[in-house]
Amino acid sequence: MAVEMVKMSSKGQIVIPQDIRAEICASEGTMFAVVSGRDSIVLKKVVTPSKEELICELGKIAKEGTKRAEKLGIKERDVPDLVHKLKESKKK
Numbered sequence: 030m031a032v033e034m035v036k037m038s039s040k041g042q043i044v045i046p047q048d049i050r051a052e053i054c055a056s057e058g059t060m061f062a063v064v065s066g067r068d069s070i071v072l073k074k075v076v077t078p079s080k081e082e083l084i085c086e087l088g089k090i091a092k093e094g095t096k097r098a099e100k101l102g103i104k105e106r107d108v109p110d111l112v113h114k115l116k117e118s119k120k121k
Contacts, residue, residue: 045072 033046045055053074060075078086098104103111 031046031049031052033049035043035046037043050056055074060077062073062075064071064073
């Protein structure tokens, strides 16, 4: 873990040193969550999945849902009635 000194500009900006950016694979447009506490500020890199990664993950979720439905004997034609029953039970 590298430690370097930086100076804040009059606009409140700081520069993340190049070796630290390289260490965490940050480039222009990288998003960070900023957390403060007393006299500390922590930057946490926020990784946004790509479109392909999201599609892949949604595919996995769909397969798992299909397996669970088959195990419970739920058919696609049963879904609207099940949704309706769930909505009705939440109203009570």
